[in-house]
Amino acid sequence: MYRTHTCGELRLADKGKRVTLSGWVQRTRKMGGMTFIDLRDRYGITQLVFNQKVNADLCERANHVGREFVIRITGEVAERSSKNTHIETGDIEIMVDELLVLNRAKTPPFTIEENTDGGDDIRMKYRYLDLRRTNVRANLELRHKMTFETRRYLNGMNFLEVETPVLIGSTPEGARDFVVPSRMNPGQFYALPQSPQLFKQLLMVSGFDRYFQIVKCFRDEDLRADRQPEFTQIDCEMSFVEQEDVLNTFEGLAKHLFKTIKGIEINKPFPRMMYADAMKYYGSDKPDLRFEMKFVELKEAVSGRNFMVFDNAEYVGGICAQGCASYTRRELDGLTDFVKRPQVGAKGLVYIKFNDDGTVKSSVDKFYSEDDLREIGKCCNAKVGDLVLILAGEREKTQKALCGLRLEMGTRLGLRDKNVFAPLWVLDFPLFEWDEETQRYYAKHHPFTSPKLDDIQLLDSNIGAVRANAYDMVINGVELGGGSIRIHDSELQNKIFELLGFTPEKAQQQFGFLMDAFQYGAPPHGGLAFGLDRFVALFAGLDSIRDCIAFPKNTSGRDVMIDAPNFIDNAQLEELNIRLDLKEKIE
Numbered sequence: 210m211y212r213t214h215t216c217g218e219l220r221l222a223d224k225g226k227r228v229t230l231s232g233w234v235q236r237t238r239k240m241g242g243m244t245f246i247d248l249r250d251r252y253g254i255t256q257l258v259f260n261q262k263v264n265a266d267l268c269e270r271a272n273h274v275g276r277e278f279v280i281r282i283t284g285e286v287a288e289r290s291s292k293n294t295h296i297e298t299g300d301i302e303i304m305v306d307e308l309l310v311l312n313r314a315k316t317p318p319f320t321i322e323e324n325t326d327g328g329d330d331i332r333m334k335y336r337y338l339d340l341r342r343t344n345v346r347a348n349l350e351l352r353h354k355m356t357f358e359t360r361r362y363l364n365g366m367n368f369l370e371v372e373t374p375v376l377i378g379s380t381p382e383g384a385r386d387f388v389v390p391s392r393m394n395p396g397q398f399y400a401l402p403q404s405p406q407l408f409k410q411l412l413m414v415s416g417f418d419r420y421f422q423i424v425k426c427f428r429d430e431d432l433r434a435d436r437q438p439e440f441t442q443i444d445c446e447m448s449f450v451e452q453e454d455v456l457n458t459f460e461g462l463a464k465h466l467f468k469t470i471k472g473i474e475i476n477k478p479f480p481r482m483m484y485a486d487a488m489k490y491y492g493s494d495k496p497d498l499r500f501e502m503k504f505v506e507l508k509e510a511v512s513g514r515n516f517m518v519f520d521n522a523e524y525v526g527g528i529c530a531q532g533c534a535s536y537t538r539r540e541l542d543g544l545t546d547f548v549k550r551p552q553v554g555a556k557g558l559v560y561i562k563f564n565d566d567g568t569v570k571s572s573v574d575k576f577y578s579e580d581d582l583r584e585i586g587k588c589c590n591a592k593v594g595d596l597v598l599i600l601a602g603e604r605e606k607t608q609k610a611l612c613g614l615r616l617e618m619g620t621r622l623g624l625r626d627k628n629v630f631a632p633l634w635v636l637d638f639p640l641f642e643w644d645e646e647t648q649r650y651y652a653k654h655h656p657f658t659s660p661k662l663d664d665i666q667l668l669d670s671n672i673g674a675v676r677a678n679a680y681d682m683v684i685n686g687v688e689l690g691g692g693s694i695r696i697h698d699s700e701l702q703n704k705i706f707e708l709l710g711f712t713p714e715k716a717q718q719q720f721g722f723l724m725d726a727f728q729y730g731a732p733p734h735g736g737l738a739f740g741l742d743r744f745v746a747l748f749a750g751l752d753s754i755r756d757c758i759a760f761p762k763n764t765s766g767r768d769v770m771i772d773a774p775n776f777i778d779n780a781q782l783e784e785l786n787i788r789l790d791l792k793e794k795i796e
Contacts, residue, residue, distance in 0.1 A: 210229055211229070211231045211281055212229050212230050212231045212281070213228045213229045213230075214228050214229075214230060215230075215250055215251070215252035215253065216230055216232045216248050216249055216250040216252055216253050216254055216255045216298070217250070217251075217252030217253020217254070217255075217297060217298060218252060218253070218298075219255060219286055219298055219301050219303075220297075220298070220300065220301065221288060221300045221301055223286045223301065224286050224287065224288055224301065225285065225286060226285070226286045227283065227284070227285055227286075228283070228284065228285075228286055228303065229281065229282070229283045230248055230250075230255060230257075230281070230282055230303065231250070231279070231280070231281040231282075231311065232248045232249050232250035232279070232280070233248070233249050233250065233277050233278070233279055233314075233321075233341065234246055234247070234248065234249075234274055234275065234276055234277060234278045234279075234280060235247035235248065235249040235254055235276070235321070236276065237271070237272070237274060237275075237276075239272060242260065242261035242262055242268075243258060243259065243260055243261065243268075244258075244259040244261075244268050244271045244272055245257065245258060245259075245302075246259070246271060246274065246280075248280070248282070249321075249341075251346065253296065253297055253298055254296050254298065255298045255301070255302070255303060256289070256293070256298070256301075256302040256303070257271075257282055257284070257302065257303050257305050258284075258287075258302050258303065258304050258305060259271040259305055259308075260304070263304075263306075264306065267305065267306070267307075267308055270308055271305070271308060274308075274310065275313070275314060275316065276314070276316060276317065276321070277314035277315075277316075277317055277321065277338075277341075278310055278312065278313055278314050279310070279311040279312040279314070280308060280309065280310050280311060281307075281308075281309045281311055282303065282305045282307060282308050282309075283305070283306065283307035284303040284304050284305035284306050284307070285303065285304045285306075286301050286302075286303060287301065287302055287303070287304050288300065288301060288302075289301060289302045317335070317338050318331055318335055318338075319331060319332065319335070319338070319339075321338060321341050321342055322342065323342060323343055323344045325339075325342060327339070329763075330763075330769065333761070333763055333768075333769050333770060334769045334770055335770070336759075336760055336770045337770070340759065345756055347749075348745065348749050348751070348756050348757040349757070349759060351470070351745055351748060351749055351757070352741070352745045352757055354469075354470055355466060355470055355741070355744060355745055355748070356423055356741065358465060358466055358469045358470060359423065359443055359462065359466070359741075360423070362461070362462050362465045362466075363419075363421045363445070363462070366419065366458060366461075367418075367419050368419040368420065368421045368445065369417055369418075369419060369420055369421070370420075370421055370422055370423075371412060371417065371420050371421075371422060372422060372424075373402070373405040373408035373409065373422060373424065374402070374408065375401060375402065375425070376389060376399040376400075376401070377399060377400055377401075377402050377407075377408075378399070378400060378719075379398065379400035380400070380407065380719055380720070384403055384428040384429060384430040385428070385429035385430065386400040386401065386403065386427075386429060387400065387401040387427045387428075387429050387438070388400050388401075389401065390785040390786075390787055391785075392784050392785055395785075395786040396786060401427035402426060402427065403426055403427060403428050404426050404442065404444065404738060405422060405424055405426075405444050406655060406657065407720070407722075407723050409422075409444060409445075409446040409736060410446065410657065410695060410723060410726075410731075410734065411722075411723065411726055412446065413446055413447075413448045413695075413731070413732055413734040414726045414727070414729065414730070414731045414732070416448075416732075417448075418447070418448045418449075419445075419446075419447050419448070420445065420446045420447075420736075421443065421444060421445045421446075422442075422444045423441060423442070423443055423444075423741065424441065424442055424444050425439055425440070425441055426439070426440055426441070426442050427439050428440075429766075432762070432763075432764045432765075432766060433764070435687070435740075435742075435743055435746070435753070435754055436754075437742065437754060437755070437758065437761055437762055438762055438766045439762075440740065440741075440742050440754075441740075441741040441742055442738040442739065442740060442741060443462075443690070443738065443739040443741050443744075444736075444738045445458075445459065445692075445736050445737055445738065446734060446735070446736035447734060447735060447736060448732040448733070448734045449732055449733055449734070450694075450733070450734065450735055451694065451733075451735075452636075452678055452680065452694055452735065454735075455680070455692065455694070455735050455736065455737055456634060456680060459682065459690070459737050459739070460478070460479050460634075460682075462739075463475075463479075463632065463682065463684075463689075466744070466748075467630070470748060471748060473630065475632070479632045479633055479634055479682070480498070480632075480633040480634070481633065481634045481635075481636055482496070482633055482634070482635050482636070483635075483636055483637050484635055484636065484637050484638045484639070484676075485637070487635050488608060489504065489506075490503040490504050491503065491504065491612060491615070492504060492526075492608035492609055492610075492611050492612030492615070493609075493612045493686070494635055494638070494681065494683075494688075495635065495681065495683040495686055495687065495688045496633075496635075496683065496686065497616060497619065497625065497631070497685055497686030498631040498633055499619070499624060499625055499626065499629050499631045499685060499686075500619050500622075500624035500625070502528045502529065502530065502615050502618065502619065502624075503528070504526045504527070504528060504608065504611055504615075505526065505527050505528070505529075505588055505589045505590075506524070506525070506526055507525045507526060507527050507585060507588060507589075507599060508522070508524060508525045510584060510585050510588050511525050511577075511585060511599075512525075514576045514577055514581065515576060516573055516576040516577070518557070518559075518601055519601050522601035522602050522603075522607070523602070523603050523604050523607075524601065524602065524603065524604035524607045524608065525599060525600075525601040525607075526599070526600060526601075526607060526608065526611050527585070527588075527589050527597050527598060527599040527600075527611075528589070528597070528598050528611065528614065528615050528618070529589040529590060529591045529595050529596070529597050530595065530596045530597075530598060530618045530622065531592070531594070531595050531622075532594050532595065532622075533594075533595065533596035533618070533622070534562040534563050534564050534565065534593075534594045534595055534596050535565070535594075536560075536562070536596055541558075541560055541572075544558055544560075544598065544614070544617075545557060545558040547613075547614070547617055548600065548610055548613070548614055552613070553609075553610050553613040553614070554606055554609060554610045554613075555600050555602065555607065555610035555611075555614075556602060557600075558572075558598060558599070558600065558614075559571070559572050559573050559598075559599040559600075559601070560572050560596060560597065560598055560599070561582050561585060561586060561591070561596070561597040561599070562596055563586055563591050563592065563593055563594065563595050563596070563597070564593070564594075565593060565594050567593060569582045569583060569586070585597065585599075598614060598618070600614065616686065625685070625686075627685075627750040628750070629685075630684055630685060630747075631684065631685055632682065632683070632684045633682075633683055633684075634680055634681070634682060634683075635680065635681045635683055636679075636680050637661065637676045637677070637679075638653055638654070638676065638677045638679045638680075638681075639653050639673070639675070639676065639677065640652070640653060640658060640660050640664075640672070640675040640676060640677040640679075641653060641672055641673060641675065641708070641709075643673060649710060650672060650673070650708065650709065651709065652705075652709060653677065653679075654677060654679055654691070654693055656702075656705055656706060656709055656720075657693075657695045657696055657702070657723075658677045658678065658679050658693040658694075658695065658696070659677070659678040659693060659694045659695055659696045659697075659701075659735075660675050660676065660677060660678065660705075661675070661676040661677070661678050662678075664676050665701070668704060668705075668708065672708055677693060678693055678694040678735075679691065679692070679693035679694075680692060680693065680737070682737075682739070684747060685747065687743055687747055688740075688743075689739055689740060689743055689744055689747065690737055690738055690739035690740060690744075691737065691738070692735065692736045692737030692738060693735060693736075694733070694734075694735035695734050695735055695736070697727065697731040697732065697733050697734060698727075698731075699724060699727045699728065702724065702727065703716065703724075706720075742754040742757055742758060745757040
């Protein structure tokens with residue numbers, strides 16, 4: 210028997226029991242004639258005691274046990290004289306009388322501790338060791354609980370979990386596909402699904418009514434903290450529903466997860482915000498509502514004073530940072546440097562300080578009188594002690610930069626507490642977005658999103674103004690999920706394909722099977738997909754989704770542990786009828 214109990218199980222009530230434990234050696238301490246070992250497994254840590262006076266040989270063997278050795282011990286549970294309140298087994302220890310080394314271990318390349326000394330690269334290379342760390346393991350335990358509760362909730366709402374194919378045909382969904390060559394069909398390729406979109410719509414045509422799947426999706430796109438080339442969605446679809454039905458169902462799922470996982474009861478409906486308002490007041494379609502600091506449009510208030518930066522700008526916007534008038538020149542210069550960063554994109558920053566002594570100081574006070582500055586302050590609802598920050602330029606770029614500045618100020622002021630949650634729905638996105646490079650419109654979500662019924666007539670006159678029957682759930686500035694009511698009418702779907710530049714032949718080639726299915730009676734339907742990785746990261750308080758994925762990729766899309774992707778040998782390439790045309794192999 211390898212163990213009678215786990216390393217997190219024993220308590221003072223077990224005093225006097227003879228037990229067997231197995232696990233990994235966390236650390237060893239020698240104090241006089243005593244040796245102490247902390248033994249760790251998935252469930253916790255238990256202290257082991259070896260007494261030289263009782264068994265000198267056993268104690269000597271314990272002294273030669275290294276970190277991460279796998280051992281089995283047997284002994285008696287005793288009460289600790291010096292209790293450890295930081296671990297659940299801190300009231301007891303095991304007086305060991307048997308020790309067996311099950312496996313020796315090399316010294317690990319970093320400490321297996323919550324605050325490890327290993328950097329990201331080395332932790333990812335030895336991810337199997339990194340996963341032994343309590344905080345990383347806790348993230349995966351949280352992930353398990355969330356998937357379990359998701360299935361429980363959706364099962365209670367009569368959803369069926371249905372698996373959809375991983376090897377599919379390539380369809381344009383906004384990102385590049387990962388493709389897989391077919392040996393049995395020379396010269397042809399499968400694609401890995403960016404989402405199960407087409408299949409879940411086919412399931413609605415099939416009469417399955419309510420579908421869900423916790424599913425792997427794949428997108429070949431540039432990576433960042435909240436993106437991985439393979440990620441997991443809670444993917445859902447419903448028949449005979451309108452937008453309100455979908456929002457209520459999945460707001461219910463979010464509330465269920467908050468209650469069962471975080472112990473947070475949310476009784477009020479989630480706020481709702483139009484996309485146009487989100488952009489106007491926050492410069493983002495995923496605004497962080499843990500704090501206010503709304504944008505104020507100032508173009509009219511600041512124009513006509515011969516300050517060309519404002520006079521020539523398409524857009525001038527400001528935010529009011531409460532209590533920040535005490536910012537020093539150095540701090541203000543630091544903010545200016547921040548907004549000039551390429552990822553923020555502003556050319557400069559104007560400030561107005563409403564000092565505690567009642568005076569007003571600005572970086573543009575040679576163009577604006579004190580009365581002018583006070584009027585601008587009134588527009589921003591600034592009070593004594595506040596700081597107004599202003600950016601100017603092209604509307605879209607400036608709003609994006611002002612969004613970055615707002616979030617930076619929220620962070621500096623401690624307003625983005627990870628233990629506070631501010632959910633909302635963002636509604637009425639544009640159906641299309643214009644691309645300057647190709648000079649054409651693209652679907653903002655995907656080609657199957659239904660326009661708002663009131664806007665269908667605009668498809669022939671002003672397609673840029675057409676709103677989508679689409680919605681995103683946003684919490685703390687993170688888009689956790691999104692979806693839409695789908696097009697179920699073949700005529701309207703063909704119209705959308707035409708506006709997106711598909712010829713009838715191309716549309717048939719790409720989506721013919723779906724259009725054919727619609728000919729046999731497609732119900733009105735809609736759905737939503739949550740990003741499971743993002744949801745877990747939000748609940749865990751993580752800045753990156755990597756630490757809630759067991760074996761993630763790095764920012765170059767590589768798995769440095771198994772060294773993938775990598776070259777394959779020529780024999781495999783020949784089987785696939787593929788010839789590489791590389792100028793050189795990159796080793």
